[in-house]
Amino acid sequence: MPPSVRALSTGQGGYGTSVTPSDLLDGSHMASRIRATIAGTGSYVPSRVLSNAELTKMVDTTDEWIVERTGIRQRRVAADDESTSTMAARAAARACEDAGISPSELELIIVSTITPDHVFPATACLVQHAIGAKRAAAFDLQAACSGFLYGTHQATALIESGRHANVLVIGAETLSRIVDYTDRGSCILFGDGAGAVVFARGADGRGVMHSAMAADGSDPMSMCVPAGGSKLPASMATVNERRHYIHLEGRKVFKFATSVFIRLVDEAIAACGLSRDDVAMVVPHQVNQRIIEAAIRKLGLPREKFYVNIDRYGNTSAASVPIALDEARREGRIGAGDIVIMVAFGAGLAWGATVVKM
Numbered sequence: 001m002p003p004s005v006r007a008l009s010t011g012q013g014g015y016g017t018s019v020t021p022s023d024l025l026d027g028s029h030m031a032s033r034i035r036a037t038i039a040g041t042g043s044y045v046p047s048r049v050l051s052n053a054e055l056t057k058m059v060d061t062t063d064e065w066i067v068e069r070t071g072i073r074q075r076r077v078a079a080d081d082e083s084t085s086t087m088a089a090r091a092a093a094r095a096c097e098d099a100g101i102s103p104s105e106l107e108l109i110i111v112s113t114i115t116p117d118h119v120f121p122a123t124a125c126l127v128q129h130a131i132g133a134k135r136a137a138a139f140d141l142q143a144a145c146s147g148f149l150y151g152t153h154q155a156t157a158l159i160e161s162g163r164h165a166n167v168l169v170i171g172a173e174t175l176s177r178i179v180d181y182t183d184r185g186s187c188i189l190f191g192d193g194a195g196a197v198v199f200a201r202g203a204d205g206r207g208v209m210h211s212a213m214a215a216d217g218s219d220p221m222s223m224c225v226p227a228g229g230s231k232l233p234a235s236m237a238t239v240n241e242r243r244h245y246i247h248l249e250g251r252k253v254f255k256f257a258t259s260v261f262i263r264l265v266d267e268a269i270a271a272c273g274l275s276r277d278d279v280a281m282v283v284p285h286q287v288n289q290r291i292i293e294a295a296i297r298k299l300g301l302p303r304e305k306f307y308v309n310i311d312r313y314g315n316t317s318a319a320s321v322p323i324a325l326d327e328a329r330r331e332g333r334i335g336a337g338d339i340v341i342m343v344a345f346g347a348g349l350a351w352g353a354t355v356v357k358m
Contacts, residue, residue, distance in 0.1 A: 035207025036159040038356060039166070039200040040099025041326040044090035045076040045193040045313060050176075052188070059184040066188045071289020075191030075314030077176045085117045087194035088172035089130035091322070095168065095196035096131070103133040106198075108167045110154060111140050112147025112318040114225075114347075115174045127170065136168070144223070145285050145346025147171055147318030148195070149213065152342075152354050155199045156208045170196040171318035178225055180245035189288075190246065191314035195322025206357045209339070210271045213352035222249040222256075223347035257287050257345050261295040264343040264353045272355050276301055280338035281328060285345060286310035286320040307333060317346065334358055 051074045052063040066072055078087065088111055096103050111124040124138035143150040148171035155167035172194035181187045199208075227243035228234055238244060265282060269275070282305055284292055289310055296306055307328040316323060321342050328334045338358045345351035 033203060034160055034162065035202050036156040036167075036199045037202035037204075037207040038197055038358060039101065040095045040097070040198040041196065041322065041329055042091045042094025042096070042098055043193065043195040043323040043326040044087050044094065045191075045323065046078045046082055046087070048077045048079060049074050050077045050191070055188055058181050059187060061184045061188060069288075069290065070189060070314075071292075071308075071310050072188060072314045073311045075312075076193055078174045078192040082174070082192075083117050084111075084113050084115050084172045084174045084194070085123045085126035085130065087174070087192065088113075088123065088127045088170045088196070091172065091194035091196040092127055092131050092168055092170055095198050095326075099198040099200065101166065101198060101200070103131040104135060106133040106136040106166060106168050107164045108155075108158065109133060109136045109138040110151040110167065110169045111138075112143065112151045112169070112171045113140060113173055114142060114144050114147070114317060115178060116140055123172070124170075133168075143213075143318070143350045143352075144348055145287065145315070145317045145320070146213065146344040146348065146350040146352045148321045149211075149342060149344045149352035149354050150350070152197070152199070152208070153211045153213050153352060156211045156354075159199055159201050166198060166200040168196060168198050169322075170194060171316075171320070171322045173317045173319045175246070175315075175317060178244065178246055180242055182242075183245070185250060186246050186248045189248075189315045191316050193313060193316045193319045193323050195319050195324075195326055197322055197325065206337075208354060208356050210268055210353070210355040212268075212271070212354075213350070215348050215350040217348065219252070219349060220347070221247070222252045222349075223247070254288070254291060256349060257291045258294050260345045260351050261291060261343060262298050264345070264351060265295070265299055265301075265341055268341050268343070268353045268355050274339065274355075278339050279305060279341055281334050281340045282306045283321055283324050283328060283340060283342045284308075285315075285343065286313065286324060287315055287346070320344075329358075
């Protein structure tokens with residue numbers, strides 16, 4: 001079991017920043033402090049839908065079995081001419097439009113992904129060129145399902161320090177390219193898509209109130225792609241043994257995710273001196289409907305305070321939180337002034353949390 005998520009706010013085994021309860025209550029102090037605010041969001045999912053019914057023709061499973069165990073009814077799959085960079089660029093363009101900013105004004109692009117277009121160059125550099133962000137530095141970040149919140153943490157620190165006026169953070173995945181469609185335990189879970197957020201400097205009381213990330217590398221192979229790196233480079237043997245696909249130990253992941261999910265939310269609320277009534281929405285990583293429902297019951301928050309879209313998209317890893325955040329905003333379920341908690345957890349093992357006042 002990973003170390004206590006209390007590390008997120010204490011610094012023991014993790015790294016986090018947050019405002020104090022007095023900061024939150026003193027509006028004049030908040031107004032004078034530079035914050036990383038969410039200026040705009042955007043998302044993109046491929047048009048092709050892969051339903052449970054189609055999967056039953058590929059592996060020994062049923063729609064009922066999939067829905068009961070995961071809550072997933074369908075997922076999106078990238079077309080042959082789509083990749084992580086093309087989907088990320090579309091989400092990025094929509095986020096910039098929503099923020100009212102030209103891509104040429106962006107200063108930094110972070111792409112969080114475990115499915116880059118290439119080992120190198122960085123997918124972020126491909127996105128930079130695609131959207132015309134000529135001034136922006138660009139790099140990739142790999143923290144699996146927690147990648148978007150790791151990127152958010154970096155963006156927050158860079159903006160609060162004054163190093164950057166804005167940062168575009170993207171979570172994008174083409175997981176269908178590394179899914180083993182002969183493994184019914186894992187192929188039912190994953191989908192493709194991208195979500196993006198423009199963070200910008202602000203001092204009006206809105207913005208990131210708390211951001212934290214942590215990891216426990218003692219059991220990294222419970223969620224992994226075993227081959228293709230420097231430790232086990234591609235060979236005829238690794239291809240024949242199907243070691244370039246996602247490997248998942250479901251029971252371990254379920255136990256880890258349920259425990260960490262609950263503590264992430266509790267720790268985030270405590271770190272900001274909030275009550276549960278102050279929270280307008282929790283946007284979790286869309287890992288599994290059963291995990292989300294178990295966390296809802298144990299946290300005691302109303303079901304309507306959790307945004308869930310796993311039934312339509314499956315698990316999109318680093319893309320899941322920003323896609324859900326963008327949809328929640330566009331559906332009117334998150335509005336100006338609302339306090340939102342975003343949590344994510346996954347391979348590494350790595351996890352993170354962000355609290356933001358919209």
